[in-house]
Amino acid sequence: MPLDAKPGMDFKVIGTRPVRPDGIDKVTGRARFGADFNMPGQLTGRVLRSPHAHARVKSIDVSQALKLQGVKAVVTRDDFNADAVDPALMDVLVNVMARDKVLYEGHAVAAVAAVDAPTARQALKLIKVDYEILPHVTDVEEAMKPSAPVLHADMFTDGVEPRPTKASNIASRVEFGHGDVEAGFQQADVIVEREFRTEAAHQGYIEPHAVVASMGADGYAEMWCCTQGHFMVRNISAHLNGVDVSKLRVTASEIGGGFGGKTTVFLEPVALALSRKANRPVKLVMTRDEVFRASGPTSSSYVKVKIGAKKDGTITGAYAELAYQGGAFRGSPVDMGAMCTYACYDLKNVQVVGYDVVVNRPKQAAYRAPGAPQAAFGVESVIDELAQKLGMDPIDLRLKNAARDGTKSSYGPTFGPNGLIQTLEAAKNHPNYKVKLGPHQGRGVAVGFWFNFGGQTAVSMNVNIDGSIALAVGTPDIGGSRASMGLMAAEELGIAYDKVRTIVADTASLGFNDVTEGSRVTFSSGLATVQAARDAIKKMCGRAAQMWGIPEDAVEWKDGHAHPAGANAGNFPPMSLADIAKDAGNTGGPIAGHCEVNAEGAGISFATHLVDVEVDPQTGRTQVLRYTVIQDAGKAIHPTYVEGQYQGGAAQGVGWALNEEYIYGKDGRLQNAGFLDYRIPVCSDLPMIDTVIIEVPNPGHPYGVRGVGETGIVPPLGAVGNAVSHACGHRMTVVPMSPPRSLKAIKG
Amino acid sequence: MSKITVSATVNGDAADFVCDATETLLDVLRDRLGLTGAKEGCGTGDCGACSVILNDRLVCACLVLGAEAQGAKIETVEGLANGETLHPLQRKFIEHAALQCGVCTPGFLVAAKSLIDHNPDPTEEQVRYWLAGNLCRCTGYDKIVRAVLDAAAEMREANHAA
Numbered sequence A: 001m002p003l004d005a006k007p008g009m010d011f012k013v014i015g016t017r018p019v020r021p022d023g024i025d026k027v028t029g030r031a032r033f034g035a036d037f038n039m040p041g042q043l044t045g046r047v048l049r050s051p052h053a054h055a056r057v058k059s060i061d062v063s064q065a066l067k068l069q070g071v072k073a074v075v076t077r078d079d080f081n082a083d084a085v086d087p088a089l090m091d092v093l094v095n096v097m098a099r100d101k102v103l104y105e106g107h108a109v110a111a112v113a114a115v116d117a118p119t120a121r122q123a124l125k126l127i128k129v130d131y132e133i134l135p136h137v138t139d140v141e142e143a144m145k146p147s148a149p150v151l152h153a154d155m156f157t158d159g160v161e162p163r164p165t166k167a168s169n170i171a172s173r174v175e176f177g178h179g180d181v182e183a184g185f186q187q188a189d190v191i192v193e194r195e196f197r198t199e200a201a202h203q204g205y206i207e208p209h210a211v212v213a214s215m216g217a218d219g220y221a222e223m224w225c226c227t228q229g230h231f232m233v234r235n236i237s238a239h240l241n242g243v244d245v246s247k248l249r250v251t252a253s254e255i256g257g258g259f260g261g262k263t264t265v266f267l268e269p270v271a272l273a274l275s276r277k278a279n280r281p282v283k284l285v286m287t288r289d290e291v292f293r294a295s296g297p298t299s300s301s302y303v304k305v306k307i308g309a310k311k312d313g314t315i316t317g318a319y320a321e322l323a324y325q326g327g328a329f330r331g332s333p334v335d336m337g338a339m340c341t342y343a344c345y346d347l348k349n350v351q352v353v354g355y356d357v358v359v360n361r362p363k364q365a366a367y368r369a370p371g372a373p374q375a376a377f378g379v380e381s382v383i384d385e386l387a388q389k390l391g392m393d394p395i396d397l398r399l400k401n402a403a404r405d406g407t408k409s410s411y412g413p414t415f416g417p418n419g420l421i422q423t424l425e426a427a428k429n430h431p432n433y434k435v436k437l438g439p440h441q442g443r444g445v446a447v448g449f450w451f452n453f454g455g456q457t458a459v460s461m462n463v464n465i466d467g468s469i470a471l472a473v474g475t476p477d478i479g480g481s482r483a484s485m486g487l488m489a490a491e492e493l494g495i496a497y498d499k500v501r502t503i504v505a506d507t508a509s510l511g512f513n514d515v516t517e518g519s520r521v522t523f524s525s526g527l528a529t530v531q532a533a534r535d536a537i538k539k540m541c542g543r544a545a546q547m548w549g550i551p552e553d554a555v556e557w558k559d560g561h562a563h564p565a566g567a568n569a570g571n572f573p574p575m576s577l578a579d580i581a582k583d584a585g586n587t588g589g590p591i592a593g594h595c596e597v598n599a600e601g602a603g604i605s606f607a608t609h610l611v612d613v614e615v616d617p618q619t620g621r622t623q624v625l626r627y628t629v630i631q632d633a634g635k636a637i638h639p640t641y642v643e644g645q646y647q648g649g650a651a652q653g654v655g656w657a658l659n660e661e662y663i664y665g666k667d668g669r670l671q672n673a674g675f676l677d678y679r680i681p682v683c684s685d686l687p688m689i690d691t692v693i694i695e696v697p698n699p700g701h702p703y704g705v706r707g708v709g710e711t712g713i714v715p716p717l718g719a720v721g722n723a724v725s726h727a728c729g730h731r732m733t734v735v736p737m738s739p740p741r742s743l744k745a746i747k748g
Numbered sequence B: 001m002s003k004i005t006v007s008a009t010v011n012g013d014a015a016d017f018v019c020d021a022t023e024t025l026l027d028v029l030r031d032r033l034g035l036t037g038a039k040e041g042c043g044t045g046d047c048g049a050c051s052v053i054l055n056d057r058l059v060c061a062c063l064v065l066g067a068e069a070q071g072a073k074i075e076t077v078e079g080l081a082n083g084e085t086l087h088p089l090q091r092k093f094i095e096h097a098a099l100q101c102g103v104c105t106p107g108f109l110v111a112a113k114s115l116i117d118h119n120p121d122p123t124e125e126q127v128r129y130w131l132a133g134n135l136c137r138c139t140g141y142d143k144i145v146r147a148v149l150d151a152a153a154e155m156r157e158a159n160h161a162a
Helices: A023-028 A063-067 A087-096 A117-125 A140-144 A181-186 A230-240 A268-278 A288-294 A334-340 A372-390 A394-401 A420-429 A481-493 A521-548 A577-582 A639-658 A716-728 A739-747 B025-032 B088-095 B105-118 B124-133 B142-161
Strands: A043-049 A055-061 A071-075 A108-114 A128-133 A170-178 A190-198 A210-215 A221-225 A248-252 A282-285 A301-309 A315-325 A350-357 A441-450 A455-463 A469-473 A500-504 A555-558 A561-564 A591-599 A605-615 A622-632 A689-694 B004-010 B013-019 B051-054 B057-060 B073-075
Touching: A023 B088, A023 B105, A043 A117, A043 A268, A043 A288, A055 A108, A063 A071, A071 A117, A071 A268, A087 A230, A087 A268, A108 A117, A108 A268, A140 A301, A140 A315, A140 A350, A170 A334, A181 A301, A181 A315, A190 A372, A210 A268, A221 A230, A221 A268, A230 A248, A230 A268, A268 A282, A301 A372, A315 A334, A315 A372, A334 A350, A334 A372, A372 A394, A372 A441, A372 A716, A394 A420, A394 A441, A420 A441, A420 A605, A420 A622, A420 A689, A441 A716, A455 A521, A455 A577, A469 A481, A469 A521, A481 A500, A481 A521, A481 A639, A521 A555, A521 A561, A521 A577, A521 A591, A605 A639, A605 A716, A622 A639, A622 A716, A639 A689, A639 A716, A639 B142, A716 A739, B013 B025, B025 B051, B051 B105, B057 B105, B088 B105, B088 B142, B105 B124, B105 B142, B124 B142
Parallel strands: A043 A282, A221 A248, A315 A350, A469 A500, A622 A689, B004 B073
Antiparallel strands: A043 A108, A055 A128, A071 A108, A170 A350, A190 A301, A210 A221, A210 A282, A301 A315, A441 A605, A455 A469, A455 A591, A555 A561, A605 A622, B004 B013, B051 B057, B051 B073
């Protein structure tokens, strides 16, 4: 069935704001998150982690730990067969359990399972690891120097011709763009060129990673964990342990935040290995210290931006150079960063070069629009400075150069319908843009872009005997998506929202689903839900036709009922979904709709942010006075949750812009691995966050949905940076703009 | 290790348990009493996800030892609702969508209850500073603050009517 847009978009339930199906559980303490699950006979696991930033692991002696009463299993690198592992997953294996070297402080070296936590902790102290300490590097620019210690002897920069003969920490070089930037700069009346740096931020989900794994003597296993993708967890954990995928069933618990940080495995394959060895269920939960040292964070970066424009504001050339460290393994999001760098602009001459760099830090994990905020910080700052130099309003300068329907994007594709212009116009007309500022205050504007993804998706919809609907999706709900799925199912079926119960099904109950990432869930699982509903409707029309004794194509579905299609079809009273469901046993058996799809047609999303700040001239502390998020949602299925995504993205961006950073000592160790010293925004740091939802429908989704989760974190670094720069009278070029940095800017 | 026997009152019911000297009140609630509403987000008193009310005082359960609970009156998120009737804070959190992932929610609810117990008519600023010990990474706090203010207003009205 084609994915027809709903005629006239006359929605009945889409766009309403019902309560979420998991609401009661989450306000009463009944909801079960990762660490809330226990199994009979369960052991407690703990992971031994490297105290060194870079060292060769000469030997690991676990004999004393095994002798401790209550210790049931110890696993090390020897318990994973690297020879049998897909080369594409080798970095994942090395990250979950170090092999010949430890590559960062916090790198897992061994794990134990014991009868209780004190015994497990004691056992870790009895494991003897003989390290040969190696020189380390944690800074991205240092790591690129020829003199830097090399992490991987077999890393020769990809994307460079001819291929280098000397190993380095530069994993790859990427390039995007079109036109001739040098010719573009020749035409410019004004050119601004600057260097920027951003420190690494952690996703900062409040729930640490947690898993319970249980493998029986028959080799069949179950796992319960907090993850953004339980199918991914199943496939990787099974593979790294040499187990058939079908023998491992993974259930996703409620997830206490992810933001990209739970799109990979850390503990899960280790828990499975421990359980296999102990022949008992094993629970592993990270401490907050471990979360900071061994999971996440995002890349720190060096960003150079050069933009030239004519006196009327037309940009004639734009160049950028990005270097992102991805921790100890290749795969920083510099490629996506480079693609997003100039995506907001319609440019004739544009070039972006990116370098993926490895350093002795934890392997970076995706963080909300991975790679985009760092580059946007540089570009939006330079655009702001250009506006100053040209004497133009910063929104007008952006409107003059904004990407629109038909723009050939800086990374290749030609954009379809999108809402960037509308967000800019809404920003210009917003009351917050007209508030008069006081002393030490500044206003910042920035725009941002994110692709949004589709991907593999499977949905199953069972029509129950009483006319209620059981909707099973395979994408963990990290922000209220079950409510959105319920709304889309109810809309398509023509029934009430509270007749649909949406669950996140385990890996044995549905086809494969990609991870909840890329702002893909409301788009992809939503699209699949609509298709599954249409499949169920087709079957229900068939049952009605059978009962009425008329051809199937003579029945149509309207407002939750089967109707004879026109006078020629016969004169039968409409039959409700509940009527058809009740008789299903007599008309052919259970009725279910399905959809298995590789969802394409995800719609790009743009946002414009406005922020006013006040910088205390005595302390350098920045207070956010007003914040406004204006973003294109395509179609807001549940507007309250769309607002929530906008507000959450902005808050995370403000934290990154002003406070959050990984601080390393000369010894290569993280110095602020806790929420006291790694300070995310608290309630008293922020004002109310105003939101405006723009709706330019995405033609790739039956209801026009675009992903909304990630774009919101792209503009804040630039917006806050511009606001602080104006308040301080000095261009800020380093994130975070913490009080000491701002104070220095003020004092000069 | 010898265990310590403790008698306390949890959500109005007698709760007797044994624990190690090193176990926190949070460990006891979660692992010995099966009350997993309070969460361990940090274990160092920085995130507030384990907020409980101990003898009318808002505390992080991860910073209290289980053994210290002898004779104490403890309130957790599991005791907020009265049977099927949600506490106004719980209802307002759902209505305002003041939660996304929901892992910080039990701590926020307990902290907000403690606020309203102490100050039935808080300003937005008072709400923000009272809740500054509870971290939420999803919402940006906007809808949480609105839910607390709305619940406090409703409770004042109900008290006034009564």
